[in-house]
Amino acid sequence: MPPPAASPTRWLFGDQLGPHFLDDDTSPVLLVESRRVFARRVFHRQKAHLVLSAMRHRAAELGDRCRYARTSTYREALAGVEGPLQVVHPTSRAAVALVLEIAAVRDVDRLPARGYVTSQADFAAWAQGRGEQRLLLEDFYRDVRRRTGILMDGTDPAGGRWNLDADNREPPPRGRSTLGVPEPRWPEEDEIDQEVRADLDRWERDGDVEFLGRDGPRRFAATRAEALAALDHFVEHRLDAFGPHEDAVLAGDPWMAHSLLSAPMNLGLLDPLEVVERAEAAYRAGQASLASVEGFVRQVMGWRDYVWHIYWQQPESYRDRNRLNARRRLPDWFARLDADATEAACLRHTLGEIRDHGWVHHIPRLMILGNYAAQRGWRPDEVTSWFHRAFVDGYDWVMVPNVVGMSQHADAGVMATKPYVSGGAYLNTMTDHCGGCRFDPKVRVGDDACPFTAGYWWYLDRNRERLEGNQRMGRSLGGLDRLRDLEALVAQEEKRGSNPP
Numbered sequence: 001m002p003p004p005a006a007s008p009t010r011w012l013f014g015d016q017l018g019p020h021f022l023d024d025d026t027s028p029v030l031l032v033e034s035r036r037v038f039a040r041r042v043f044h045r046q047k048a049h050l051v052l053s054a055m056r057h058r059a060a061e062l063g064d065r066c067r068y069a070r071t072s073t074y075r076e077a078l079a080g081v082e083g084p085l086q087v088v089h090p091t092s093r094a095a096v097a098l099v100l101e102i103a104a105v106r107d108v109d110r111l112p113a114r115g116y117v118t119s120q121a122d123f124a125a126w127a128q129g130r131g132e133q134r135l136l137l138e139d140f141y142r143d144v145r146r147r148t149g150i151l152m153d154g155t156d157p158a159g160g161r162w163n164l165d166a167d168n169r170e171p172p173p174r175g176r177s178t179l180g181v182p183e184p185r186w187p188e189e190d191e192i193d194q195e196v197r198a199d200l201d202r203w204e205r206d207g208d209v210e211f212l213g214r215d216g217p218r219r220f221a222a223t224r225a226e227a228l229a230a231l232d233h234f235v236e237h238r239l240d241a242f243g244p245h246e247d248a249v250l251a252g253d254p255w256m257a258h259s260l261l262s263a264p265m266n267l268g269l270l271d272p273l274e275v276v277e278r279a280e281a282a283y284r285a286g287q288a289s290l291a292s293v294e295g296f297v298r299q300v301m302g303w304r305d306y307v308w309h310i311y312w313q314q315p316e317s318y319r320d321r322n323r324l325n326a327r328r329r330l331p332d333w334f335a336r337l338d339a340d341a342t343e344a345a346c347l348r349h350t351l352g353e354i355r356d357h358g359w360v361h362h363i364p365r366l367m368i369l370g371n372y373a374a375q376r377g378w379r380p381d382e383v384t385s386w387f388h389r390a391f392v393d394g395y396d397w398v399m400v401p402n403v404v405g406m407s408q409h410a411d412a413g414v415m416a417t418k419p420y421v422s423g424g425a426y427l428n429t430m431t432d433h434c435g436g437c438r439f440d441p442k443v444r445v446g447d448d449a450c451p452f453t454a455g456y457w458w459y460l461d462r463n464r465e466r467l468e469g470n471q472r473m474g475r476s477l478g479g480l481d482r483l484r485d486l487e488a489l490v491a492q493e494e495k496r497g498s499n500p501p
């Protein structure tokens with residue numbers, strides 16, 4: 001009898017750490033900690049910590065069946081593994097290319113992607129069925145609801161409406177500095193975290209790597225147990241408050257009622273389907289309002305899956321799109337998270353939060369950071385790289401569509417029908433930053449001119465021809481024509497350029 005064939009080794013990437021990336025309890029597992037990844041780019045210190053902590057925790061949980069290779073490169077690690085390999089579809093194009101190269105010279109079984117609610121085949125079928133119609137998030141999301149039965153009563157959406165955005169999107173509550181919901185559940189660091197911290201300190205001292213931002217207590221789940229505890233805590237204590245103020249910003253309440261689950265979901269510690277099922281159960285049990293649960297489910301099962309599919313559905317050149325011809329370099333003060341460089345309260349506060357935590361919620365990302373980058377005409381590829389490196393939950397698949405498409409409108413409208421740019425009036429309504437700012441959101445020219453208000457008109461003026469065909473921009477462009485001080489405004493903003501306001 002021939003000897004039994006060796007079980008293939010499951011080669012896990014560092015964002016495939018949950019149980020759903022394995023199919024049995026015995027087959028060997030390979031995890032590769034490649035220091036070169038950190039040497040090549042300047043990541044936020046807390047992001048490096050989280051990823052290494054999560055990988056090392058997973059290796060410790062898997063025990064003897066896991067080979068944890070600390071090598072300079074993936075190839076070096078793979079050379080030490082005999083027999084066939086199995087890989088679940090990785091999450092970046094670069095990692096797929098690596099797998100294909102390895103598969104050209106040895107036996108590699110490539111498995112479909114996991115960690116999303118819908119498969120790539122599901123999305124392809126949906127997209128094909130639309131013919132020439134745009135791939136709208138809203139239509140995709142409804143299709144996923146029907147397909148999964150989440151928040152459905154038979155063939156109807158729960159509560160009779162698909163979209164409860166109108167019940168959400170409220171400005172921040174007046175006269176309050178916090179939403180008043182319990183803080184998120186914070187994980188407790190252990191000896192693995194201490195080891196990671198010591199290693200990162202040493203690498204930095206030795207000059208092997210450089211980091212962005214400050215070190216600090218680990219805020220995000222690094223194990224499955226911590227991720228489940230964070231999910232439970234969110235659903236029980238915070239989900240009900242998620243919807244109404246999901247688009248609002250309070251300087252004194254960085255977390256608001258957001259879930260902080262992007263990091264554990266993107267590490268593969270939580271499966272998004274279990275996350276939305278848990279949220280739906282809270283609605284069915286009367287523990288959370290439909291508006292909040294629908295808003296949350298839309299983010300996870302709608303936006304997250306949609307962004308993932310757009311990353312693969314668009315050609316590789318998508319990441320280099322620059323439809324608005326934004327050519328200015330990302331300035332150093334912004335790139336290095338130098339919050340103290342600027343007097344603009346919203347920018348100062350947001351950069352400080354990223355420096356300290358490697359995280360801010362969706363609205364500061366989109367309407368403060370992304371909005372400012374677009375207004376200043378910073379290069380979308382540099383903005384994408386910066387977001388990827390500065391945020392604990394940043395990965396190529398999620399950053400490219402969110403930055404190139406959603407926030408910089410560099411893709412000519414694949415992701416969003418109009419650019420997400422706005423002046424200080426929007427920020428004055430949806431945040432509480434302006435009250436304490438030395439600029440005035442109503443002023444566009446002069447010493448007190450809000451850089452967002454002036455920047456908004458400057459952006460429209462620069463991009464007038466490129467945006468003219470967009471019906472949704474008609475009113476804004478009409479407003480531009482009525483500005484009497486446009487010339488002075490443009491001269492002022494050209495002078496300000498990328499300098500810190």
Ligand SMILES: Cc1cc2nc3c(=O)[nH]c(=O)nc-3n(C[C@H](O)[C@H](O)[C@H](O)COP(=O)(O)OP(=O)(O)OC[C@H]3O[C@@H](n4cnc5c(N)ncnc54)[C@H](O)[C@@H]3O)c2cc1C
Nearest residue numbers: 258259260261262299300303304361362366393394402407
């Ligand atoms: C410029 C820009 C950059 C972004 N970069 C990232 C990133 O690197 N990684 C990341 O996971 N999300 C990113 N997002 C999306 C979103 O801002 C974050 O997922 C969210 O703020 C994470 O915090 P949370 O877990 O508390 O989210 P919640 O507000 O609690 O939302 C629940 C979940 O919905 C999902 N989600 C919501 N919107 C999106 C979206 N547009 N794309 C993908 N998932 C979404 C996330 O998984 C999130 O955990 C980005 C958005 C913008 C505009």
Ligand code: SF4
Nearest residue numbers: 344346434437441450
């Ligand atoms: S006035 Fe302008 S710069 Fe100041 S906080 Fe408001 S939007 Fe930001």
